[in-house]
Amino acid sequence: MTRYTLARPFLLAVAASVVALSGCATISSAPRSSAAVASYRDSVDLAGRIAINYSRDGKKESLNGKFTWQQTKSNTDVSLISPTGQTVAIINVTPASATLKESGKAPRTAPDLDTLTQQTLGWTLPVSGLRDWLQGYAVDSEGKRFVASPANDNVVTRDGWKLEYMSWQDDNASVPQPKRIDVTRIALGQAVDDMAIRIVIDPAAQ
Template structure:
């Protein structure tokens, strides 16, 4: 069962309205050309997701919350409904990713992005998010590069078009606040747009 199937139509409409209101950005001051903070292997953060994708000519929309914990050798993600009910947990270690959805037995695969698409019904780019949440991305040439408020757009090596729409206020060096990610066909999905809002982050 995907996250979408757990939401009623009315609840989803309310959740999306609430999420989009929270995602609205306020005007920022002059753009900074300062780079983001140095990349950190350890990161803890929480936030919200809004996902829209097209499959077989049908538009699908889902939303929810996420909790993110990463170290140099492990990533743990918890996906929850807008009301905070845990929907799925993902654990990524070298060479293996495990996703557990509700009371179902856990499923494992070598590639976490493929696994998330198979189980959730849409691709959650966990591998990319290790960089994105800190203002970095792996560019088309395979190099990890930093974005900035003055240069907020980049296309990744695996085809995601990223725009770092807003940044956390009063934080120096800059840290992302909202990230919009989109890409064309992937698997059986014709196109997908993901809006990521970071509610707080702590790098160690």
């Protein structure tokens, strides 16, 4: 397996999937609450880690990093951070464009982040869905609104991603908040053989 640490392809991969990883999150055995997540918020401020594993032409790749995610009603700003704490890239998404800024390089802009990742990586990643997914919301394969809870913790989205809410910041909270989200590509049809993303949101970000 080839492992990159915040290499250029990873910058867009993380930006697109942006949100957090950690293969060491544990799944609580406490009774599952039926309470749903909080009402959707236009403005959120999150941080965490992310891991992306995929195969392309039979070759397995693994990408890992950290991020911060600042979202308003119209804009999304993402910072990608190295394990040593250095900010290596900043992504800004507005209704009109998506821009990637890397240290020492000219900014790269496209009409949206899906297009930017397609141009840079050769395939798209679930960018637009993340504004919903990080808060426990999605649109399912039948076009219905999905709202996550410990008792209703998985869904296949309209655009072919399987979301599994594996653990929560506090299973017993009256309004649970997602902690770990596993994302698997169901409908590929791209230049990749398979793709899985693991996201963990830091407790301090809630």
